[in-house]
Amino acid sequence: MNVQIYAEATDWVVKHRDGELGTHEKKAFDAWVRESxxxxxxYLEMSAVWEDVPSLDPSWNPDAEELIARARAESNVFSVEMPNADAPAREHRDMQRTPGARYFQAKVLYALAASLLIAFGCGWLLFQRDVYSTGTGEQRVVTLPDGSTVELNSRSRLAVHYSQHERRIDLLQGQALFRVERNVALPFIVQTGSTQVRAVGTQFDVYRKTDDIVVTVVEGRVAVSSANALPNMLAAGEQIIVTPATATAVKRADAAAATAWTRRNLMFDESPLTEVAFEFNRYNTRKLLIDSPELANFHVSGIFSSVDPTLLVRFLRAQPELVVRETSSEIHVQKR
Amino acid sequence: MELRDKQALVADLEKQHGERLRRFLAYRLRASLATDVPDLVQEVFLRLLRIDHLETIRSTEAYLFTIAFHVLHQHLLRRSAVPETVDISTLLNSMEASPESDPVLQAERLQHLEELQRALQELSIKAQAVLLLHRRDGASLEEIGKQLGISRAMAAKYLSKALLHCRQRMPDKERGGMT
Known part of the structure; x- marks a missing residue:
């Protein structure tokens, strides 16, 4: 096997997957591939390796958090000779001289120029982005330029920033279910507070609560990273709660419950009454108010309509410990 | 067909099926490569040369994968009774499905992934981390650089290095292949 040719092929594969090639790059690749x-x-073989890596059994390798921790630990030990720390590097040609290295140097300059532009253009960009929002009790589906869709829950707001390199959404308030069109070249990133959810093609729900951020994966996989926690990989049916201080462990969750809102339902499983009121009030202008603090320990399970309070009120009235008093603008619940 | 139309067609094909095409080729190429490589690659190369420079430059990679797909498809046709159809997505569907129903292919695939895993484990932890975080976890090179405390360019180098090493450690199955 001619290592030189395979090294060149590898650089070309990485470049192609990293983004659109420039005119010169395209010409250079065309000439290269026509050579022999x-x-x-x-090139075909290296593309195959590229495609194979995600198929490895997830249980064979450490998760993202551990990989990062170990890689960091290694760099502390080998920091002086870091670029040569890899045994295989000795077998390879000098990577500095690859077209890839030049390309990436150019990219760094480009990125610098771009970030300057961004710094100057920021004020302008604020007005350029598309912002979608919903009022109380309102839900809407937004179709994005690439065919992905966002279902926006009641009292939610998000901004769409699509560029050549990524599809970014800022979830400014509330909750949304994302159905992402698969495109590995363009990562789909949902930013909410300091938490980032990254996907290629999948379905997931992000709920920005008062302090916490809840991410639930319906289909596929996403990576969740935040300022105060290492990235976590979530698979379908898994959920993570990122709090201001930390992130909980990834746990199994009922995706149907997390996305029940899209069917205009509220699903509770042993939820405290305060939580029920909080959720209910996201959808209704007629607020549910818990007047007795000791009711925080009263738990509710069941499925209720998010838009029609009748069923929930009837359920609460049926509880012997509770007294329900309705006015035209509020629903009061007290301990009997 | 006009040159512009042809380019648009190939670009469109790549856009719609690019990833599936690549995955399909990754899946099937190896099995066929094992026995028929030099012929198949030669055929892909010759067909690529038959296309005018001006035409390919805009999307050489898309042309390359499309040609490889057609050559491989014809090759598989000669060995099986798959009816010839023109719709590439139908073809991809039927062909993507087949490895699961073919225990031999499936066993080969598993063996191949185990070899890949062994190669991966020979790498430094940093190279492993870059490859897995990027390809498995979908992290960008910028993000990986930030997490590992290295530059984006360095992360890209680790990625190339890791991929190349994985290929180098794969046993070449065909006899008399390239050296």
């Missing part, structure tokens, strides 16, 4: 059947073969 060995080039064609090396």
């Amino acid at each position: 059947p060995q080039h064609v073969r090396a």
Whole structure:
């Protein structure tokens, strides 16, 4: 196997997957691949390796958190000779001279220029982005430029920033269910507070509560990272709660419950009455108020309509410990 | 067909099926490569040369994958009774589905992934981390750089290095292949 050819093929594969090539790059690649059947073969094979990596059994390798911790620990030990710390590097040619290295140097300059532009253009950009919001009790579906859709829950607001390199959404308030069109070249990133949810093609729900952020994956996989926690990988049916201080462990969750709101339902499983009121009030202008603090320990399970309070009120009235008093603008619940 | 139309068609094909095409090729190429490589690659190369420079430059990679797909498809046709259809997505569907129903292919695939895993474990933890965080966890090179305390360019180098090493450690199954 001609290592030189395979190294070149690898750099080209990485470049292609990293984003759109410039005109010169395209010409250079065209010339390279037309040079010989060995080039064609090396390119196809390296693309195959690229595609194979995500198919590895997840249980064979450490999770993101552990990988980062161990890689960091290693760099502390080898920091002086870091670029040569890899045994295989000795077998390779000098990476500095690859077209890839030059390309990435160019990219860094480009990124610098771009960040300057962004710094100056920021004020302008604030007005450029598309912002979608919903009022109390309102829900809407927004179709994004790439065909992905966002279902926006009641009292929610988000801003869409699509660029050539990524699809970014800022969830400014509330909750949304994202159905992401698969596109590995363009990561789909939902930013909410200091937490970032990243996906390629999947379905997931992000709920920005008062302090916490709840991410639930319906389909596929996403990576959740935040300022105060290492990235976590979530698979379908898993949920993570990021609090201002930390992030909980990833746990199994009922995706149907997390997305019940899209069917205009509220699903509670042993939820405290305060939580029920909080959720209910997201959808209704007629507020549910808990007058007795000791009711915090009263738990509710069941499915209720998020838009029609009748069922929930009837359920509360049926509880012997509770007294329900309704006015035109409020529903009061007290301990009997 | 006009040159512009042809380019648009290939670009469109790549946009719609690019990733599936690549995955399909990753899946099937190896199995076929094992026995018929030099012929198949030669055929892909010759067909690529038959296309004008001007035409390919805009999207050489898309042309390459499309041609490889067609060559591989014809090759598989000769060995099986799959009816010839023109719709690439139908083809991809039927072909993507087949490895699961073919125990031999499935066993080969598992063996291949185990080899890949062994190669991966020979890498430094940093190279492993970059490859897995990028390909498995979907983290960007910028993000990985930030997490590992290295530059984006360095992260890209680790990525290339890791991929190349994985390929180098794969046993070449065909006899008399390239050296």
